[in-house]
Amino acid sequence: MSLSTVPPAVVDAAMPAPRRRTRFGTARRDYITIGLWLALAISVLIWSIPIIFMVFTSLKSEADIFGTPAFVPPWSPEWGNYVEALDRGNLLGAGANSLIIAVFKVPIGLLISAAAAFALSRLRFKRQRLLMGVIAMGAMVPIQVAIAPLFQVINGLDLLSTHVGVILPYIAFGLPYQTFILYGFFRSIPHELDESARMDGAGNWRLFLQIILPLSKPALAALFILDFVATWNEYSIALALLQSQDSWTIPLAIQGFQSQFTSAYGPLNAFTIMSVFPVLIVYLLFQRYFVEGAFAGAVKG
Amino acid sequence: MSTTIAPPAPPAGRKRSVARKRVAKASHVGFVAALPFLAPALAAYLVFVIGPMVESVRLSFFEWSGFQGAPQEFVGLKNYVRIFTQDPVFWTALGNTVIWVILSLVIPVALGLVLALALNRPLFGRNAFRSLFYIPGVLAPIAIANMWRWMYNPNFGVGVTLAEMFNAPWLAEIQWLGDRNLALYSIFAAFVWQIAGTNMVLFLAGLQSVATEHVEAAKLDGANAWQVFRNVTLPALRPVTVVVVVLTIINSIKVFDLIVGMTGGGPAQSTQVLALWSFTQSFGNHEYGMGNAIATVLLVITLIIVVPYMVWTARQEKHS
Numbered sequence: 001m002s003l004s005t006v007p008p009a010v011v012d013a014a015m016p017a018p019r020r021r022t023r024f025g026t027a028r029r030d031y032i033t034i035g036l037w038l039a040l041a042i043s044v045l046i047w048s049i050p051i052i053f054m055v056f057t058s059l060k061s062e063a064d065i066f067g068t069p070a071f072v073p074p075w076s077p078e079w080g081n082y083v084e085a086l087d088r089g090n091l092l093g094a095g096a097n098s099l100i101i102a103v104f105k106v107p108i109g110l111l112i113s114a115a116a117a118f119a120l121s122r123l124r125f126k127r128q129r130l131l132m133g134v135i136a137m138g139a140m141v142p143i144q145v146a147i148a149p150l151f152q153v154i155n156g157l158d159l160l161s162t163h164v165g166v167i168l169p170y171i172a173f174g175l176p177y178q179t180f181i182l183y184g185f186f187r188s189i190p191h192e193l194d195e196s197a198r199m200d201g202a203g204n205w206r207l208f209l210q211i212i213l214p215l216s217k218p219a220l221a222a223l224f225i226l227d228f229v230a231t232w233n234e235y236s237i238a239l240a241l242l243q244s245q246d247s248w249t250i251p252l253a254i255q256g257f258q259s260q261f262t263s264a265y266g267p268l269n270a271f272t273i274m275s276v277f278p279v280l281i282v283y284l285l286f287q288r289y290f291v292e293g294a295f296a297g298a299v300k301g
Numbered sequence: 302m303s304t305t306i307a308p309p310a311p312p313a314g315r316k317r318s319v320a321r322k323r324v325a326k327a328s329h330v331g332f333v334a335a336l337p338f339l340a341p342a343l344a345a346y347l348v349f350v351i352g353p354m355v356e357s358v359r360l361s362f363f364e365w366s367g368f369q370g371a372p373q374e375f376v377g378l379k380n381y382v383r384i385f386t387q388d389p390v391f392w393t394a395l396g397n398t399v400i401w402v403i404l405s406l407v408i409p410v411a412l413g414l415v416l417a418l419a420l421n422r423p424l425f426g427r428n429a430f431r432s433l434f435y436i437p438g439v440l441a442p443i444a445i446a447n448m449w450r451w452m453y454n455p456n457f458g459v460g461v462t463l464a465e466m467f468n469a470p471w472l473a474e475i476q477w478l479g480d481r482n483l484a485l486y487s488i489f490a491a492f493v494w495q496i497a498g499t500n501m502v503l504f505l506a507g508l509q510s511v512a513t514e515h516v517e518a519a520k521l522d523g524a525n526a527w528q529v530f531r532n533v534t535l536p537a538l539r540p541v542t543v544v545v546v547v548l549t550i551i552n553s554i555k556v557f558d559l560i561v562g563m564t565g566g567g568p569a570q571s572t573q574v575l576a577l578w579s580f581t582q583s584f585g586n587h588e589y590g591m592g593n594a595i596a597t598v599l600l601v602i603t604l605i606i607v608v609p610y611m612v613w614t615a616r617q618e619k620h621s
Contacts, residue, residue, distance in 0.1 A: 037424055043416075044433045050448045050494065051436075053459065057451065070462040116342035123338070125331030133611050135342070138350050140547070140607045142555030144576035145600045146353035148367065148583035148592055149360065153353060155369065172349035175342050204334060233441035235558045236576075240584065251443040255562060258447055269451065272444050283439045287432065 058082070058269035065265050081266035082274065088261060089271050093246065094253035095278070100163055101170070101249060102231045106224060109171040110178060114220070117182035118208045122194060132183060138176035143236055151240050161247040169237055174230070178223055185219040186212055222289040229279050250275045354600065361594040366587045380594035391595065394573040397485055398554065398602075401492075401574060405553040409493045410545055413500025418534075420501070421508045431505070435498035442495065446562025449491040453477035453563075478564050481571035488563050488572060492556065500545055507541025508534070550606055554599070575599045 057065060058081055059074035085091065119125075120132050150169055151160075159165030189212060197207050213220070235251040242248055248256060257271050361380055365373040384391045416434055420427050437445065452459045455476055464473035477487040511534050519529045557576045560566060566573040566581065573581075575595055583592030 033422075033424070036419055036422070040419055040424070040430050044430055047434060047437075047494070049459070050445075050452055053452055054448045065457060069465055070457065070459055112341045112345065115338040119335035119338035123331060123335040125335050129615065133615065135346065137604075137607060137611060138346060140551050141354070141603050142551075142576055142599060144555060144557060144580055145596045145603070146350060146357055147580060148589060148596065149353035149356035150349060151584075152356070152367075153349065168345065169349045172345040175346055176350075179342065204338070208338070229439050233439075233443075235441070235443050235561075236580070239561075240580075251441050251558070254441070254443050254447060258450075258562070265451065265454075265457070268447065272447050276440050276444050279439050279441070280436070283436065 054269045054273060057265055058273050060266055062266060078266060081270040084264075085257070085267040085271035085274065088264075088267060089253055089257040090245070090248070091250075091253060091271060091274055094248050094250050095275075097163070097247060098232055098249040099278075101167055102228055104163070105167045105170045105174070105231050106227045108167075109174045110220060110223060110227065112171065113175050113178035113223075114182050114213060114216070115208065116175070117179045117186055118212055120179070121183050121186040122191075122207070122212065123204065132180070135176050136180045138173075139180060140176075143173060147236065147240050150237070154241050161242050161244040163247075166238060166241050166249075169241070170231060170234065173237070174227060178227070181223060182216065182219060185216055189215055221286075225282065225286045225289045228282060232279055357593045357596045357600070360589055361597045363590050365589040367583060367589040368587070376590065380590040384591060384594050384598070388591070390570045390573055390578055393570055394575045394578040394595075395598075397572065398574045398576075400485065401489065401556060402550055402553045404489055405492070405496070405549050406546060408489075409497045409500055410549060412493065412497040413545065414504050414538075416497065416501040417504030417508055418530075421505060431498075431501070434501055437495045438499040438502075440495070442558035443562045445491055445495050446559045449488075449494075450478065450563050453487055455479065479568055481568050484564055484568060485572045488559055491559055491563070492553075495559070496549075496552065500549070503541055503545050503548075504538065507538045510541075511537040547610055551603075554603060554606075575602075 053070055056070070056072075056074055059077040059079070060068070060081075061076075061078040064074060064078070116135070120128055120135075154160055154165045154169070157165070159168075193211055193215075194207060197211055202210070232249075233251060234249070235255075238249050238252055239255075242252060245256070254272055254275055258268060261268060360373075362375060362377060363373045364376045364380070365371060420431050420434075424430070455461075455473075458477070460475055460477065461473045464470055476483070478484050515533050515537075516529055519533050524532070555576050556574060557580070560572055560574060560577055564572045566577055576599060579592050579595035579599060581592075582588045582595060586592075
């Protein structure tokens with residue numbers, strides 16, 4: 001990322017060739033572009049400090065952490081921190097819990113939301129808009145408003161510290177936003193499709209499963225990825241409902257490791273890095289869906 | 302309407318009456334036909350979201366330790382009187398929540414907009430820039446809290462290193478998370494880091510709706526960069542700005558993870574916010590009544606913000 005590796009010509013080549021009138025104009029525009037690029041490069045560097053700092057620490061021995069300045073790279077990487085983190089914290093167990101919860105929660109929640117959005121957008125009944133409004137409101141109320149009684153509900157069902165016991169509330173709290181986004185998306189699908197499908201004898205279910213859902217793949221994919229990440233990262237519901245250490249998800253395990261081994265900075269940072277790895281991979285693989293998801297929200301929201 | 306499958310259009314008058322008849326018939330059968338699609342969502346929503354919220358309001362009028370079998374004693378408005386008059390932490394928490402919301406509406410939103418405007422231009426490596434700014438948004442807030450806690454470490458953190466680099470010993474003495482006048486803002490910095498990239502992506506999405514023809518036309522008319530931004534770009538960004546503002550308010554009212562992970566509300570409760578104080582009262586202090594009274598206050602504040610927005614959106618939709 002050193003500055004000299006990007007000659008002005010490269011920056012220039014990336015620009016679509018606008019019609020340039022004078023030599024003066026060209027030169028000025030280039031300077032502005034280069035200045036902007038430099039400013040962005042410096043900002044990105046500053047933005048990366050927390051991550052760089054964490055990675056460096058995770059690879060330093062205790063002596064190096066205490067003895068060298070924070071931004072000195074770990075010249076002799078101490079991979080033992082990672083081994084120690086795996087050994088001391090229950091990373092794999094927590095990872096398995098998080099994965100099981102996400103694998104069930106995300107598709108089921110999405111299907112339920114899609115069905116509701118279908119009824120709200122493609123079928124007709126009274127007070128339809130009001131119902132959509134009431135559901136959408138759920139997306140805006142902080143979870144903490146309901147968390148103590150929610151604990152009682154799950155406790156009453158005898159589902160504390162179980163996978164099902166968090167999957168159900170996760171589905172419920174994910175519904176409002178997903179239904180709202182899919183409602184907007186479904187409404188943008190032309191109604192003529194419904195009419196011709198019905199003329200061919202399709203009922204509501206066939207219309208939903210064979211026409212609306214396949215046409216909504218982009219929105220569904222975007223929501224799927226966003227929801228996977230959100231589920232993986234969720235902390236406050238899990239904190240209230242997952243009491244036994246065996247049932248902890250990744251965020252609880254991070255926090256648990258942190259409070260248990262407060263001064264084991266190397267392993268702690270190694271633990272955090274390993275815990276965010278799955279999400280980073282998902283992000284890098286499905287990057288474009290994040291943008292599309294944001295887009296759906298921004299345009300339809 | 303011009304698909305080949307569509308039958309030839311009937312005369313306008315007849316078509317309208319047919320449509321009206323269909324609507325009339327549908328509203329009778331409608332809900333029954335829609336129910337199978339709605340039932341799972343409504344059931345989950347009622348049992349796990351609406352039910353607990355109503356219960357939370359009910360419990361705010363009771364005194365209860367939260368233990369199964371322990372008696373619930375009706376105390377009327379006593380919990381509210383207590384939180385408003387005898388609980389100094391409540392006012393700190395309310396104040397901090399308000400500060401947090403206001404700061405969030407300014408700093409990360411402005412930063413997101415500036416980044417979006419910069420990265421909407423064709424620049425070398427702009428996709429890499431966008432990704433790097435966005436990545437904090439996909440990390441677990443609790444992981445972010447741990448990263449920043451470590452950065453703020455008074456003995457080995459960034460402050461110490463910077464102090465050595467710039468030969469400014471006072472930098473090493475700042476108690477980022479230990480100073481009760483500073484801790485909230487130190488945590489807020491982590492929030493900015495987490496959220497600015499998300500705002501950037503939203504604004505970038507909004508910028509795609511700025512018509513290049515309008516920009517070109519304004520330029521041809523002799524508008525300078527500022528005038529183009531002020532009169533063409535900004536109006537086109539209005540819908541996405543509303544979304545960003547609403548999301549920002551929602552996300553900052555419920556900020557929880559970052560504070561738990563970095564200070565737990567301390568030092569001396571100086572970084573408490575309503576969401577966390579409610580949780581602490583219910584689960585930590587076993588004051589379910591107080592905890593739910595705070596939750597109810599939070600609910601009311603949220604509704605005061607959300608309901609006008611919902612009504613406004615519904616009106617907009619009707620107009621379009």
